[in-house]
Amino acid sequence: MATIKDVARVAGVSVASVSRVLNNGPKVSKATIEKVTRVMQELNYSPNANARALVTQKSTTLGVVIPNLVDPFFASLAQGVEQVARQKNMQLLLSTGLVSAETEMQAINLLIERRCEVMVIHSKKLSDQALIALANQVPGLVLIDRYIEAIAQRCIWLDNLEGGRIAARHFLALAHKNVACISSKYQIDDPRLRLQGFQSELLSAGVDIEPELIAYGEPTLQGGEIAVQKLLASGKSFSALFVYNDAMAIGAISALEDNGFKVPSEISVLGFDDVLLSRYSRPKLSTLNYPVEEMAIHAASIGIDLASKQPKNTANINCKYIPSLVKRESTSFNLT
């Protein structure tokens, strides 16, 4: 593969000149630009990004660390980051397959080795401490979907507590008194906060959830189906069901209908996340929109700013997002 030296030799100029036309630098005559450009095409020259990165000390690379890509939630996240990468002429380095704190750390370390200047990290396994240390080491590191007090201005997160409250208010507005809830069996912050917000808001309106009407399951379609079985097995009746995420909610609707319950006329079901699925289900799922792509774009932008020499936004940037209710077809007024 042709190098800058080859181009310089053939064009009869110094490598400095070639470098200058490559970077639209000053101090090159029009004639030289043309000549060099022509030779570059002739030799099919492609500048070596690794050499460039080495000497300029910047890799023009944007890293994303997510658990996987098949979950449309994370795909949207990655897509958002990619979008700003492309716009800023940077390239995306993607790591997935994170199952433990160790693999997460490993993925991040690989990005550091590549001298990736900005990184958007979705980590649920690494400790606050570890992430704070990392953040101090990598100026362009931003956390998404996680809040850590000590590095608050580097966190882009969704207010899950408020999400739960919004869900509760929706059900209250629809006159539901007997409500049930399906949460994730993985008791990380998200499900806990959603449930907490939901419960507390209901309670302050005088509505209590019976303990038998809270079920936990895998955050998947099947998990939702199974969780509904549990709820029904309790023998308690309910007219509204708040589910941890859309996949579970769709599974829940399936199971409810299989058991002869009509959604939403007999039971209203509300999901969370507003992923693609929710628009494809029947009835179309009412849910809470998690603006993940927008948040990812925001995170990447902050990361780029932070990684630059003089970051502008030191504080007072809004890092907290509030989910919004998307009323579709799976929730309706309680007529019982």
Next chain:
Amino acid sequence: MATIKDVARVAGVSVASVSRVLNNGPKVSKATIEKVTRVMQELNYSPNANARALVTQKSTTLGVVIPNLVDPFFASLAQGVEQVARQKNMQLLLSTGLVSAETEMQAINLLIERRCEVMVIHSKKLSDQALIALANQVPGLVLIDRYIEAIAQRCIWLDNLEGGRIAARHFLALAHKNVACISSKYQIDDPRLRLQGFQSELLSAGVDIEPELIAYGEPTLQGGEIAVQKLLASGKSFSALFVYNDAMAIGAISALEDNGFKVPSEISVLGFDDVLLSRYSRPKLSTLNYPVEEMAIHAASIGIDLASKQPKNTANINCKYIPSLVKRESTSFNLT
């Protein structure tokens, strides 16, 4: 950030020795290994991958070029490639947002600049010629979901024609005689071949599709809904419907049910791709499985082999995949 020289200085050895422990090279005593390792941790040393790539002339980087990530089909593709990247200790460079031959070319050129040794490309816009030229330039380049005679052993593709035939045989086996079809309005190879295989197989069984019962639309949920309207507007009746992809098929089912047709008892609907959605729809969608993740893994593996010094598999590798019928709930025996 600490460099190899810093480590060498602090540990009181030469940079060569540090490099050797870094690479588990020979000619290092156990004592040196320990000492150097300790200093590395002390200084929080991280080897510079760009410098390494420069001197070794290999980037341990695997590139993926796809139109987008939100389409679960492409997400699966990327996931498959990522899987082998991780397993081979390489990193994923991802490019999306391809709308034209130009942007596709641009994305590939960026990968070349990074000296990405293996690339898995999903291109629908670039010409055969351009791709052949690229393939000759980049040994580790593999095409996925496309077949080009001249570089056949670098193409991993699905036999869409056979897919259409399989769909036809399924309907024939279910005794359907009045069949309809929804194709994509974008007449690239995939929809054309699927339709062609479908039609020809039906024809050889004496079943003809009336021209009014072939509709074209955007390959999306809405596109499927609209296409069904067109079919119904024709006034012709049909008992089986083969749809270009799952998203359209789910839209089609929605529209059919909205018009009072029961699926599958009155009309059978068969999709294509077997993306996540098909398992979440009601009724669960019968479809043709496109083993995209498996194919992506295969593509990445071939790419890695091709990029190595002495590729093993020169020919006789199977690059053609056949979709398989996944019978779920949206197709049934014709009782009319």
Next chain:
DNA sequence: CAAATATAGGTAAACGTTTACCCTTGTTTC
């Protein structure tokens, strides 16, 4: 017309590694 100033372009150091080649020391072999 000399001096000052632009303008274009060249030279070489630097970025952080790897690795071929060389040197030292100690051990084995006869």
Next chain:
DNA sequence: GAAACAAGGGTAAACGTTTACCTATATTTG
């Protein structure tokens, strides 16, 4: 006890760029 060899480790060139600094020519200025 000399010769051969093995083991550990150091020196320096090379990878392909960018860029600070320098030089040479042309142009402007008084």
